[in-house]
Amino acid sequence: MAAPLDEAAVTSQSQDQALNWAWQKVKLARHPLRPRTLYYIKQLCSSYVELHGDRRFGEDTALVGGLACFEGRNVVVVGQQKGIDTNDNLKRNFGMPGAEGYRKALRLFHLAAKFGFPVLSFIDTPGAFPGLHSEERGVAQAIAENLLVMADLPVPIVVSIIGEGGSGGALALGLGDRILMLENSIYSVASPEASATILWRDAQLAPQAAAAMKITAHELYQFGLIDEVVAEPPGGSHLDARTGLQLLREALRRNLAELEAGWSVDQPEAIQYLLKQRYQKFRAMGIWNQRTAAV
Amino acid sequence: MNITTNIDTATDPALPAGRHRSGQPHRFFQPKRLFSGLSASYLDKRTLQNAKGDIWVKCGRCGELNYVRQFEVNAKVCFKCRHHARLSGGERLASLLDKGSFVEINQDLETADPLSFETATGSYAVKTLAMRHKLGSSEALITGYGTLGGRPLAVAVADFAFMGASMGSVFGEKLVRLIEFAIEHRLAVLTVSSSGGARMHEGLFSLMQMAKTTAALVQLGKQRLPHISLLVDPCYGGVTASYAMVADVILAEPGARIGFAGPRVIEQITRQSLPAEFQTAEFLFEHGMLDGVVERYAIRGMLGELLELLEVPPPLALAIGKDLTGNPSPTEQEQPKTKLLFRVA
Numbered sequence: 001m002a003a004p005l006d007e008a009a010v011t012s013q014s015q016d017q018a019l020n021w022a023w024q025k026v027k028l029a030r031h032p033l034r035p036r037t038l039y040y041i042k043q044l045c046s047s048y049v050e051l052h053g054d055r056r057f058g059e060d061t062a063l064v065g066g067l068a069c070f071e072g073r074n075v076v077v078v079g080q081q082k083g084i085d086t087n088d089n090l091k092r093n094f095g096m097p098g099a100e101g102y103r104k105a106l107r108l109f110h111l112a113a114k115f116g117f118p119v120l121s122f123i124d125t126p127g128a129f130p131g132l133h134s135e136e137r138g139v140a141q142a143i144a145e146n147l148l149v150m151a152d153l154p155v156p157i158v159v160s161i162i163g164e165g166g167s168g169g170a171l172a173l174g175l176g177d178r179i180l181m182l183e184n185s186i187y188s189v190a191s192p193e194a195s196a197t198i199l200w201r202d203a204q205l206a207p208q209a210a211a212a213m214k215i216t217a218h219e220l221y222q223f224g225l226i227d228e229v230v231a232e233p234p235g236g237s238h239l240d241a242r243t244g245l246q247l248l249r250e251a252l253r254r255n256l257a258e259l260e261a262g263w264s265v266d267q268p269e270a271i272q273y274l275l276k277q278r279y280q281k282f283r284a285m286g287i288w289n290q291r292t293a294a295v
Numbered sequence: 296m297n298i299t300t301n302i303d304t305a306t307d308p309a310l311p312a313g314r315h316r317s318g319q320p321h322r323f324f325q326p327k328r329l330f331s332g333l334s335a336s337y338l339d340k341r342t343l344q345n346a347k348g349d350i351w352v353k354c355g356r357c358g359e360l361n362y363v364r365q366f367e368v369n370a371k372v373c374f375k376c377r378h379h380a381r382l383s384g385g386e387r388l389a390s391l392l393d394k395g396s397f398v399e400i401n402q403d404l405e406t407a408d409p410l411s412f413e414t415a416t417g418s419y420a421v422k423t424l425a426m427r428h429k430l431g432s433s434e435a436l437i438t439g440y441g442t443l444g445g446r447p448l449a450v451a452v453a454d455f456a457f458m459g460a461s462m463g464s465v466f467g468e469k470l471v472r473l474i475e476f477a478i479e480h481r482l483a484v485l486t487v488s489s490s491g492g493a494r495m496h497e498g499l500f501s502l503m504q505m506a507k508t509t510a511a512l513v514q515l516g517k518q519r520l521p522h523i524s525l526l527v528d529p530c531y532g533g534v535t536a537s538y539a540m541v542a543d544v545i546l547a548e549p550g551a552r553i554g555f556a557g558p559r560v561i562e563q564i565t566r567q568s569l570p571a572e573f574q575t576a577e578f579l580f581e582h583g584m585l586d587g588v589v590e591r592y593a594i595r596g597m598l599g600e601l602l603e604l605l606e607v608p609p610p611l612a613l614a615i616g617k618d619l620t621g622n623p624s625p626t627e628q629e630q631p632k633t634k635l636l637f638r639v640a
Contacts, residue, residue: 128555
């Protein structure tokens with residue numbers, strides 16, 4: 001604090017970036033060795049059968065899901081899957097699903113509703129894929145329909161943001177009763193690069209944008225937009241995946257047990273209660289000023 | 296020249312739009328009248344000029360010079376190439392609803408600044424304040440109710456001039472309140488969407504408005520009330536990927552660009568060259584995303600017909616003889632929940 005002003009100005013640029021807490025989180029959330037959705041699904045669940053295809057047009061490997069058994073109960077799991085290496089990333093389109101991916105998720109949601117299985121959703125995507133085919137087949141419509149169906153799904157939904165939660169492509173799996181975020185994950189309306197381009201007209205300013213957009217788990221928890229921050233081992237999950245896994249398992253078990261208490265797929269009252277709570281949760285999101293009536 | 300400019304409120308930011316310094320409604324600025332007719336809103340009848348003082352308007356697509364009076368009577372559609380120029384929120388309402396029937400609600404909700412956001416061009420709070428005074432509306436979404444061909448409906452119109460009609464907290468809240476209003480009064484909901492997407496300045500709050508508005512539409516659907524969505528140029532991002540695309544009937548204006556990601560982003564990321572008609576209303580229609588592409592002059596008639604065919608049914612509880620919890624419904628006298636807004640002849 002005692003440093004002369006001019007000296008501070010010279011070093012501020014690099015210091016800002018080095019000290020930019022949010023940007024560190026962005027880097028951790030995108031770390032190539034960070035555990036991905038399939039790792040969590042396979043390790044958390046005692047059995048897992050992956051289901052493929054959207055029954056409309058094709059199979060999108062950027063979004064995975066299927067039937068699984070978590071802590072003695074059957075569940076439906078869905079999540080975006082980034083690749084673990086370059087080849088896998090090319091195959092999985094860097095975790096950016098198109099319309100087919102979201103329609104596969106939609107199909108799995110209907111499956112969950114039919115059999116009364118809770119849904120565990122894992123979010124790890126830079127966003128929905130911006131491409132010609134994606135637009136042709138209505139990726140926006142697919143996301144919107146997912147939101148519509150999730151808002152009215154008669155089973156508990158627990159959402160975990162395990163890496164990058166980017167824009168509408170993330171929200172399409174993110175309308176749930178509980179939203180958990182790993183400590184070093186991010187959740188934002190647009191990627192820091194896109195925000196910097198739009199608001200500062202310079203993608204190089206992504207670190208500043210990351211800080212300004214308030215995209216880290218702790219900030220979002222303070223805003224009340226997420227329900228729980230799940231701790232990670234020191235340095236991030238990629239350094240000690242097993243510990244990270246146990247912490248997430250604990251949080252999922254607790255939240256699911258809370259939601260399932262008193263809930264049964266055969267009881268319309270219990271379902272109404274669950275849906276009402278879910279609606280109220282999202283209904284309350286937003287901050288505005290109410291002008292007092294002019295005299 | 297331009298008598299509707301509210302000089303007093305422009306200099307005094309504490310004073311709400313439409314009010315004189317004395318606190319009385321301004322003599323020349325009567326918000327209710329603004330929407331009563333397309334020409335009345337901004338055309339000075341004596342001089343045949345628009346608010347800017349122009350007599351001719353150049354078409355944005357073909358460059359044809361349109362005589363301003365004709366252009367505006369034609370709801371800003373070019374006489375030569377049928378290009379549909381952008382309408383402001385007020386003009387849109389005037390072009391759709393019966394003259395003088397629109398009543399705005401929830402106009403007292405104003406933008407807050409949850410992230411204390413600063414950009415290179417200034418702070419978010421200052422920018423929205425400037426917008427409010429420039430446009431005289433509190434946010435990018437104008438909500439209210441009115442009649443269309445004598446049929447009552449709740450209507451929400453996005454005004455692209457207000458920060459690209461991006462969806463932030465107030466946008467979402469106003470829409471949800473309108474939907475709740477429609478449920479309370481048993482009205483159909485018409486949304487006219489034109490947006491750049493979610494509002495970056497409010498961060499994740501904006502993204503959550505997608506979930507919030509769509510969830511509210513579920514409640515509307517459970518009451519068997521229709522939602523009609525009209526997409527106008529341009530409609531992108533979070534709005535297309537939420538409430539605007541889950542309507543019972545989705546219409547669009549010819550040539551309107553509608554999509555999720557913008558064409559420049561797609562070209563940058565995929566390095567694909569995009570077809571010329573990419574993301575136009577016609578393109579979406581061909582791919583099965585829309586119910587119809589309707590010219591502006593025909594939209595009002597089309598909506599009237601749809602409202603007649605999607606007749607708003609009596610409340611669900613009365614219809615099936617019990618309310619949602621399974622209890623028998625009380626008699627009709629004990630259910631005064633539906634308030635009468637209009638007496639339809």
